[in-house]
Amino acid sequence: MEDKLVAKIKRRIQSGNDIDTPCYVYDRQKILKNIAILKKNFTDIARLYFAVKANTNLTILKLIKDQGIGAEVVSPGEIFICKKAGFKGNEILYNNVARKSEEIYYALKSGVEFFNFESINQAILLEQVAKEMGKCIKVFVRINPGIFPETHPHLSTGSTKSKFGIKMEELSEVLRIIKKFRYAKLVGIHSHIGSQILSPEPFIKASRKVVEAIEFFKKNRIKIDFVNLGGGFGVPYRPEEKDLDFSPIVDCYRQMKQRYNLEVLLEPGRFFVANGGYILTRLIDKKMRNHLPVYMIDAGMTENPRPALYDAYHHIEPLFKYKGRRLKVRVTGPLCENADEFGVFNLPELKIGDYLLIHNSGAYTRTMASTYNGRPLPQEYLIDGGIKLIRKKQSLKELIANE
Ligand SMILES: Cc1ncc(COP(=O)(O)O)c(C=O)c1O
Structure with missing residues (x-):
């Protein structure tokens, strides 16, 4: 059965309502399911705190807080964000x-x-x-x-x-x-x-x-x-x-x-949100290198630095289904860095402009993102009944704020 989140994004795009990419998309139901798994395992055994370094979006924090979970923080910045999300001081571990x-x-x-x-x-x-x-x-x-x-x-x-x-x-x-x-x-x-x-x-x-x-x-x-x-x-x-x-x-x-x-x-941290988030991205260029096709997408190490930092694998799939055989392709971001690579994947023949989803992007992606190469931080959406914008894309002006 097709994932509800994927179906919703597809419907939105098919209705002519384009989504600016790259962007983060979170699945409320999946996050709730992850919380339910933790609660089922640890009820009567442990009190749960969310390591907010995994994801500091206020809407996500509120969603987690409303399930009776506390917060684990590592800085005054994270304390500030958690207080804004409604956590009380005595619900925070520093x-x-x-x-x-x-x-x-x-x-x-x-x-x-x-x-x-x-x-x-x-x-x-x-x-x-x-x-x-x-x-x-x-x-x-x-x-x-x-x-x-x-x-x-x-x-x-x-x-x-x-x-x-x-x-x-x-x-x-x-x-x-x-x-x-x-x-x-x-x-x-x-x-x-x-x-x-x-x-x-x-x-x-x-x-x-x-x-x-x-x-x-x-x-x-x-x-x-x-x-x-x-x-x-x-x-x-x-x-x-x-x-x-x-x-x-x-x-x-x-x-x-x-x-x-x-x-x-x-x-x-990760368990709460990793599989509850995706990066929606688009193919922006194709070329051949060493007999291997290279698919260049509009998301890179700025939106998800985990492959560059930890050799992390993030599964990548096209948003829409394509007929025909799959081929081995190298997927890279568009940044001026050799480390800006997601790895080699089996993907169908895609056209420039086609959408892809980078899986498991709910944890340690947006919180580790940067504006390197002058790239504003992308917008974030939460999918539940509909698709809701929960953080706007950073503006170009914000890139020079405080200077
Ligand atoms: C002290 C501490 N607690 C909890 C976590 C959360 O770890 P994870 O997201 O793997 O559950 C981290 C992550 O770095 C940590 O440093």
Whole structure:
């Protein structure tokens, strides 16, 4: 059966109502379905927070918030956006590998109560700023569990080489300093081992390290009430990839929760929105290179930098069905960069002007987009009953705003 979103876009184009490309198109029903999957798996086990770095569109944030989900942020900018979307300060987790004191002030003024820290210096800074502001905050120590999940090295944040988290050997130093704190109360252990992980094992391995940390503090008479087990749930990007099997993860988290009487928090980003978004694009040129046809489309690394950054595969299909055999073609964007390539795909013979959809473009695309080559950020649509414009295209004037 044809995807409802695809059918709606086709109908709009066929009715003579062109859509300016490239643009982002989100599917409300798919995002709701993803939320339902997470809720079904983790109800009674974990509180869900959306890692908003995946998608900061206000309409998308409101949609997620209205489903009772909190927000995980990494900057005052994301706090500002989340507050605009209606999240309250106490529904926001503020994580980051390193912050400046003014960023902590901003968060405290915004009513944020949960913070992580990933170094001794950062823990001390949290205590100092909280003291100056006279506010008590709840802090999580992010551990580096020393795990390398099978994902792109740039997406692996739990290996010993990565800059993230505190080494297990440093926990005794954490213990020494937090005992002196009066404003920043250590309540939890945080772990996030990376992104786009499609097998349950790395999550289970990481939770063993979290348990080690809980036991360490318990032995030293510090009760851990919370664990934040991060995000990282992968989604199939390639047609042959399988869905992540949540059940071993769910069992493991349930056992941990019951054994230590914990509040479990999770902060996935990609899983909420990746397959709920597409980039609609058009073929703008064709040429031959090394005996391979090159299809140049009007979307590139400015709208989706993931292939250039992580060698990410994003499935590409024409919007309309075409008869005839498919051929191997290289798909590239139009930017002045060799890295502006989406890869080699089996596509039908297309004409200049034909529409294509880049799949799985709901996460880490618009939030990572840039105006490189003087390209304004494109408009975004939400598809539900109809096609609704939810953010206008940036104007040329906005390219020089603030200058
Ligand atoms: C600390 C932290 N939590 C959660 C996430 C969300 O990860 P994902 O989108 O893979 O679920 C990230 C992503 O980088 C992160 O750094």
